[in-house]
Structures are given as structure tokens and as C-alpha cells.
Amino acid sequence: MVTDLLLESATLMLIGMASVFTFLLLLVLLMTVMSNLLRRYAPVKVxxxxxxxxxxxxxxxxxxxxxxxxxxxxxxxxxx
Structure with missing residues (x-):
């Protein structure tokens, strides 16, 4: 009983951590791509x-x- 609950909580924790890590990784990649596109197509005027x-x-x-x-x-x- 207790082992099943611990195993389920560990699985839930790993799924949650993996989903947050994936979201943050996608966020960083999209921000980098958007930054590069803006630098290329809309340069800052000096x-x-x-x-x-x-x-x-x-x-x-x-x-x-x-x-x-x-x-x-x-x-x-x-x-x-």
C-alpha cells in the first residue's frame, strides 16, 4: 500500500519535472529564434x-x- 503510493508519487513527480523542463526548454528555444529573427529583419537604428x-x-x-x-x-x- 505505502510502496504503491510512493511509487505513484515518484512517477508523478518525474512526469511533472519533465514537463516543466520541456516547457522551459521550448521557451528558451523560441525566444532565441525570435531574437535572431528580429535582429535579422528589424535591426536597431543607431x-x-x-x-x-x-x-x-x-x-x-x-x-x-x-x-x-x-x-x-x-x-x-x-x-x-
């Missing part, structure tokens, strides 16, 4: 360095940077 610099400088004004720097400096002076 942005110009000038566009990156403009985007970075347009985001925050120098006055905001100065205010944040002053606030950090003041905080550090008060919490030594």
Missing part, C-alpha cells in the same frame, strides 16, 4: 551622437541642476 547630447541637455535646465546641487550641499553640511 542614433547620432548629436541627438543623444541634445536630448540629454534639453531634459534639465542648468538652473535646476544648480538648485539641486545647492540643496545636496546644504543637506550634507547639516548632517555631518
Amino acid at each position: 542614433a547620432d551622437k548629436a541627438n543623444k547630447i541634445d536630448a540629454a541637455t534639453n531634459g534639465v535646465s542648468p538652473a535646476v541642476v544648480a538648485a539641486i546641487s545647492a540643496a545636496v550641499h546644504q543637506y550634507r553640511q547639516q548632517h555631518k
Whole structure:
């Protein structure tokens, strides 16, 4: 009785582990294939360095940077 239950539980465990392993293996293979297809047929466009610099400088004004720097400096002076 107990041996039958242990054998059945071991069989069920092996079937479950094998099915999860198979699913994960298929998932990795499909993701790899999709990644290769996307790289081949839809390559990433490289942005110009000038566009990156403009985007970075347009985001925050120098006055905001100065205010944040002053606030950090003041905080550090008060919490030594």
C-alpha cells in the first residue's frame, strides 16, 4: 500500500519535472529564434551622437541642476 503510493508519487513527480523542463526548454528555444529573427529583419537604428547630447541637455535646465546641487550641499553640511 505505502510502496504503491510512493511509487505513484515518484512517477508523478518525474512526469511533472519533465514537463516543466520541456516547457522551459521550448521557451528558451523560441525566444532565441525570435531574437535572431528580429535582429535579422528589424535591426536597431543607431542614433547620432548629436541627438543623444541634445536630448540629454534639453531634459534639465542648468538652473535646476544648480538648485539641486545647492540643496545636496546644504543637506550634507547639516548632517555631518
